[in-house]
Amino acid sequence: MDAGDIARAVTRIAHEILERNKGIKDLALVGIRTGGVHLAHRLVRRIHDIEGTQIPIGELDITLYRDDLSLRKDQPILRKTSVPFKISDLKVVLVDDVLFTGRTIRAAMDSLIDLGRPAEIQLAVLVDRGHRQLPIKANYIGKNIPTSREEAIEVHLEENGDEDRVVILRA
């Protein structure tokens, strides 16, 4: 995917979110660190362009909810969770860059539920690369990219000082 593809996918997902939720009432976006946070900000800007209103946005660090913490030798670096609004009774759209095994999303859902009781949790991803290990499915998908397990997908974004693009690295 190049910059144009990514921009069009973000615009389409913004419209789909609005369509499915019938507008912006009780809607909030929460990006998963770090790629998901940038995409969430883009979606919020896009939704603002369409509806003229800024919806609440949060940032989630799921490290403390990972299922492999007790197996690791070295603990991963923690970053900050910042969800500066009450999520109870809101429709929360989780945003991530790549959907793969689904483990990150499981951790993100547990983490969200510790912050309150959302009315609904939905999931938006830029890329779905398959190989799920948990029964998890995205509501909004930028692009399905079938991969083999050995391949790696990298999402480069302008916010990290890169050119916008998605690349597949062969093993």
Next chain:
Amino acid sequence: MGLKRKDLLSLTNLSADDITLILETADSFKEVSGREIKKVPALRGKTVVNLFFEPSTRTRTSFELAAKRLSADVINFSPSSSSVVKGETLLDTARNIEAMQADIIVLRHSSAGAAETLARGVKSSVINAGDGWHEHPTQALLDLYTIRSRRMGFAGLRVAIVGDVAHSRVARSNIFALTKLGAEVRVVGPPTMIPLQIGQLGVQVYHNLDEALRGAHVIMMLRLQLERQGRALFPTIREYARHYGLTGERVKLAEPGAIVMHPGPINRGVEIAPDVADSLSSVILDQVANGVAVRMGILYLMSGAG
């Protein structure tokens, strides 16, 4: 990344980067402590043992709360209710605790070096929660965190440590860490309470409080250990309070916006005047609140599978 060490015994062998990592990790846990549900599953299934051979409420409670907010199981051992009164050695007590699959042992002991001895003898991680007059690393780390959360940088920061420096593990740990991060540390107290060679640690020695406070950004008061009265360290409490007690007038000698710290428990009217302890420049209760976040960070970083 990570701390890459089994134990936290002293701040002398932590690098400035290690210290920064701990403070930044603590920042994430500060957010957790502000939630309605103050609990995360990071240390589920791990066991933390508080082994306290000296009385302590603040530090023990702080560690206990930190471990519980990380979902660890916590056991508190105190000598009066354990086999220690039957003559068991420290190492044997610890080995028995270890045999029950403890992952992290938090040790408070009256002998300097106790934590180090223990760390060499057991496979569990050991955190020094104060050993004699030697060190109290987690207290210094929470002090650093508190300074940092006031948006003060460490380079060029002038910190005055006031009181019984000779018998203070809090002072020693703070001196090691603050000088490492580039702060300018002054120690001040009566000559009987300032070790002769302390200048070698890179600090400036004062015996006059007013002089030491001039231009200070941080005033770190130490508790006057009243139980030491009668050992010829100071003539009377009243005289000590007159020369080394922090009053509102004296705070004005420091930089505008200077903060007043104290590791607790405070002796009101002795080393610190009540109105200073309760003033806006006092961050004493912030220190206590931050202590939980900092200890959560340390427990998290120490909890790798090793």
